[in-house]
Amino acid sequence: MSPTSAKPKVLLLGSISHASTAWSALGELAELIEPTATNRAEFIQECKDGKLDGVVAIYRTIFSTSITGLVDEELVNIMPSSLKYIAHCGAGYDQIDVHACSARSPQIRVSNVPTAVDDATADVNMFLILGALRNFNTGMNALRQGKWRGHPAPPLGHDPKGKVLGILGMGGIGRNLKKKAEAFGMKVIYHNRRKLSDELSGGAEYVPFNVLLSTSDVISLNLPLNKNTRHIISKAEFAKMKDGVVVVNTARGAVMDEAALVESLDSGKVFSAGLDVFEEEPTIHPGLLSNQNVMLVPHMGTWTSETILAMEEWAIENISMALQVGKLKSPVPEQADL
Numbered sequence: 001m002s003p004t005s006a007k008p009k010v011l012l013l014g015s016i017s018h019a020s021t022a023w024s025a026l027g028e029l030a031e032l033i034e035p036t037a038t039n040r041a042e043f044i045q046e047c048k049d050g051k052l053d054g055v056v057a058i059y060r061t062i063f064s065t066s067i068t069g070l071v072d073e074e075l076v077n078i079m080p081s082s083l084k085y086i087a088h089c090g091a092g093y094d095q096i097d098v099h100a101c102s103a104r105s106p107q108i109r110v111s112n113v114p115t116a117v118d119d120a121t122a123d124v125n126m127f128l129i130l131g132a133l134r135n136f137n138t139g140m141n142a143l144r145q146g147k148w149r150g151h152p153a154p155p156l157g158h159d160p161k162g163k164v165l166g167i168l169g170m171g172g173i174g175r176n177l178k179k180k181a182e183a184f185g186m187k188v189i190y191h192n193r194r195k196l197s198d199e200l201s202g203g204a205e206y207v208p209f210n211v212l213l214s215t216s217d218v219i220s221l222n223l224p225l226n227k228n229t230r231h232i233i234s235k236a237e238f239a240k241m242k243d244g245v246v247v248v249n250t251a252r253g254a255v256m257d258e259a260a261l262v263e264s265l266d267s268g269k270v271f272s273a274g275l276d277v278f279e280e281e282p283t284i285h286p287g288l289l290s291n292q293n294v295m296l297v298p299h300m301g302t303w304t305s306e307t308i309l310a311m312e313e314w315a316i317e318n319i320s321m322a323l324q325v326g327k328l329k330s331p332v333p334e335q336a337d338l
């Protein structure tokens with residue numbers, strides 16, 4: 001057997017745009033391969049034909065669903081039995097059925113990229129809060145149409161200073177956002193599955209979910225998407241919010257019922273919204289597109305050279321550690337005890 005073929009195989013699903021040095025270095029440990037498939041049907045066939053046999057680890061990006069579709073139970077059970085690790089290059093790993101990965105024999109261990117995304121995502125979060133509070137979108141659109149601020153001019157916006165920001169989901173991004181929002185004079189309250197230590201929460205007040213809904217001037221969604229959080233904000237929750245609330249989402253579109261948001265914007269219950277994520281990306285609800293008041297960003301939370309480099313290097317490190325010591329650097333929480 002040649003030295004090359006003796007190496008474990010690592011399959012790249014998606015692309016490495018910045019960490020080419022780290023990726024090449026991984027080539028010392030593994031044979032780096034790519035699929036020939038360009039869609040899910042072809043990928044499944046490639047697996048069934050045994051063409052990916054021997055693959056021990058997969059590096060994947062959020063965009064690789066265009067090749068494989070979701071990493072759901074069907075795919076998990078078709079992928080080669082040699083597969084032990086999936087390193088996802090992103091914080092949110094809702095595209096992967098972790099339960100199916102744990103249930104498969106042999107198991108597949110999954111890692112994500114926490115912390116590296118926090119600053120860039122919280123920056124976009126703050127941009128959306130400010131833009132939504134200030135009605136910037138209306139004025140900016142009018143200007144591009146040669147109408148200066150528009151006729152009539154947009155209604156006056158609101159200052160962040162003194163407003164209550166309710167953060168739903170106080171993980172890395174939520175905690176980072178808290179610090180940024182406080183610099184703008186906002187008072188931060190939060191709700192989370194578990195109350196954090198004072199050190200972690202930085203003194204933000206922990207409140208029950210309903211209290212967050214009914215007392216926040218701005219509500220920020222910073223929680224992962226899973227079966228418990230899908231549509232956690234829907235009609236009933238909008239009804240509990242303050243009139244004129246601002247809602248911002250940089251987490252995943254489906255944590256909020258988009259149709260219910262559109263209704264609440266149309267009725268004036270919600271003053272404005274700032275969204276980086278959508279339920280059916282890249283399709284945007286027409287009621288959001290037609291509403292000049294809302295700030296819409298096409299999922300660019302981590303879209304910076306520095307952050308993408310850090311994320312790619314982190315995901316590669318997960319594979320490198322797995323190959324060398326049999327452990328992922330940042331396993332997803334559901335598999336922390338595996």
Ligand SMILES: O=CC(=O)O
Pocket residue numbers: 089090091092093117301302
């Ligand atoms: O959306 C981006 C991420 O989950 O990292």
